[in-house]
Amino acid sequence: MSKKRYCIAAFAIFLLSSFSLVLLHDWEITGEHIIKFEGKYAHGVFEKLSGSIVFDPDHPATSKFDVEVDVNSINTGNELKDKHARSEKWFDAGRYPVIRFVSSGISRLDSAYIVRGDLQLHGVTRQISIPFVFVQDSGKAVFKGSFKVNRGDFGIGKISGKESDSTAVVLSVPVIAR
Template identity: 35%
Template sequence: MTGTDPAQQEQAHAELSGDYDIDVAHSRFGFMARHAMVTRVHGTFNDVDGVLHLDAGDLGRSTARVTLVADSIDTGVEQRDQHLRSNDFFDMPTYPEITFVSTAINGSAPSFEVTGDLTVKGITKPVTVDVEFTGAAVDPSGNHRVGFEVSGTLNRRDWGVNWNAAMEAGGMLVGDKVTLEIDISAIRRQE
């Protein structure tokens, strides 16, 4: 999304613009939350589907739609994952998907903000995340790829993910703040 003269910029914009599918094998939809007030627990959602529409000439006209299969949550500890899948946290049998649909993009590449509607447990609320465009390339298979790093913080209680337990020494077992740690590689659809 860079270039020195207008003709180069226009060509670069045309080469980057289009519809992209998220390449799940080369992306990571991660998160982090505090546990026992002393450590961080990291996790990912492994089953993800997403489509990006990139308008490199007018980033504000770009869009993103992402669906996470809630049951694919993975923190590396099966007992914890089962608890997260239960009604105490995500109630995944009732709410099998978590979705994000962009509503606005502000700023310009390489760093910009994306605002959208995040739906968790049937509750939809707006969130804004920071996005860093990390580059574009043609891979050995001839696929046109783009990359993004996404970060942000949200309060899980805003979406009804309220379970917690008091600790003997004071404080709560699970922090309310959830930090998003997302790396996206997306492949442009063939015309």
């Protein structure tokens, strides 16, 4: 075999092995996810989450999150509050039907990770950081994290400048390897 063929064969092997590494760390979001929120004025869950997650716990810098929450899937346990939350006064689900997060970087912090990225909510995009843990067992795994969102940063509701402007969000996102 000539040198040129060896180079082409080596490049092809490298390309194929790189592709399969990405596939090994592609995760599918299961229906058992939990997105809880709690603030002074409301608490509840968002029931619909979709998107793509490519995550390698050994190489977090090569990982990527691009996920969306369906605003209309809000469930506070009170239909009147749900209707109000979907209205123009809060989320304005008619104009902004999804909350989207796209990562820009992921790093390890001791036994946990921090994902930084753009959170798009109510037509406004802000960079946030979300600390999380990743627990993996037998092809199944779960991402767990929590953070706070200041609704004033996204133009939602009347702002008081107090702690009540923030909403705590707790995530538990089970995934299975694709």
